[in-house]
Amino acid sequence: MTHTVALTGATGFVGRHLVARLGQAGVGVRALSRRGPVAGAVTIAGDLDDRAALGALVEGAERVLHLAGLIKAPRPTEFARVNVEGTRHVAEAAARAGMKLTLVSSLAARHPDVSAYAASKRAAEDVARAVMPEGDLRVLRPPAIWGPGDRATLVVFRQLLSGWLVVPVPRDARFSLLHVEDLADLLVDHVLGRLALPPLVEPDDGRPGGYGWPDLAGIATRATGRRVRLLRPPRGLLAGPARLADLIARVTGADLPLSADKLGELAHADWVAAGPALPDGASRITFDEGFAATVDWYRAAGWLPALATRTASGSKA
Numbered sequence: 001m002t003h004t005v006a007l008t009g010a011t012g013f014v015g016r017h018l019v020a021r022l023g024q025a026g027v028g029v030r031a032l033s034r035r036g037p038v039a040g041a042v043t044i045a046g047d048l049d050d051r052a053a054l055g056a057l058v059e060g061a062e063r064v065l066h067l068a069g070l071i072k073a074p075r076p077t078e079f080a081r082v083n084v085e086g087t088r089h090v091a092e093a094a095a096r097a098g099m100k101l102t103l104v105s106s107l108a109a110r111h112p113d114v115s116a117y118a119a120s121k122r123a124a125e126d127v128a129r130a131v132m133p134e135g136d137l138r139v140l141r142p143p144a145i146w147g148p149g150d151r152a153t154l155v156v157f158r159q160l161l162s163g164w165l166v167v168p169v170p171r172d173a174r175f176s177l178l179h180v181e182d183l184a185d186l187l188v189d190h191v192l193g194r195l196a197l198p199p200l201v202e203p204d205d206g207r208p209g210g211y212g213w214p215d216l217a218g219i220a221t222r223a224t225g226r227r228v229r230l231l232r233p234p235r236g237l238l239a240g241p242a243r244l245a246d247l248i249a250r251v252t253g254a255d256l257p258l259s260a261d262k263l264g265e266l267a268h269a270d271w272v273a274a275g276p277a278l279p280d281g282a283s284r285i286t287f288d289e290g291f292a293a294t295v296d297w298y299r300a301a302g303w304l305p306a307l308a309t310r311t312a313s314g315s316k317a
Helices: 013-024 051-058 076-097 116-131 154-162 180-191 213-224 235-252 260-267 287-300
Strands: 004-008 028-033 042-045 063-066 100-104 137-140 144-146 164-166 177-179 229-231
Touching: 004 013, 004 051, 013 028, 013 180, 028 051, 042 051, 051 076, 063 076, 063 180, 076 100, 076 116, 100 116, 100 180, 116 137, 116 260, 137 180, 144 180, 144 287, 154 164, 154 213, 154 287, 164 213, 177 180, 213 229, 213 287
Parallel strands: 004 028, 004 063, 028 042, 063 100, 100 137, 144 177, 164 229
Antiparallel strands: none
């Protein structure tokens, strides 16, 4: 059987990996894009507010995969417009066409009180559940997604390679991670019917109990041969700079790494995925296994300086 999926967010970090994986698996992709043609997909020009484009996107597809959304915004209203109302429009298009919908949400949705982003992801899930017929919706809440091509976690890699990791987090903070290739493979298996997902799943890389920030510092220390020191400034010390960063972002549109939203998320102690556990046969790239390859990718892309730092294999990069 020839499979065709309708995809939003194809030009994003996860979307680019997913389009490639779907193509390798022989799955046809119809992708919504406002940035021009998507390589490896039939491109439908439009955005999440374009109901005609969404109708063309879902027509004849076996499943709709909704990845598009904002992870940063200068104003909470932008999160509501894109993450919530955009999801509503996608769900309505899928429901009208009788399609099943898989919503790639975020683990942040589990705690909507910590940030405007988290609140928008929970609201998006609620909207999708209200629109979709019972049984036609699957919601994935991945934790922090990382790997080659990711700009969101680039700041962490820069700190780890500098020898100083500065994170305003509680000492007992724990979190799960998921490599982008594992998430893409999970979605491909889901599309092909090789992996039955429950209505709600929080996937991760299989590391029991997730990670603490000292774990990441230790992994980088072993991989580079250079000690990484961990600093935990009090949250209150960064509250003022975070508010200032928000003001600058609203006025200038600058994409700054610090914000009140992200500070609230960092201050929450438990971001460990709840599962349920996926089959043992699924691939798992843990942070220690994928660290060196991701650093090498960043350097080849010019996102990190080409320093003579030892990789996990002991060779110099």
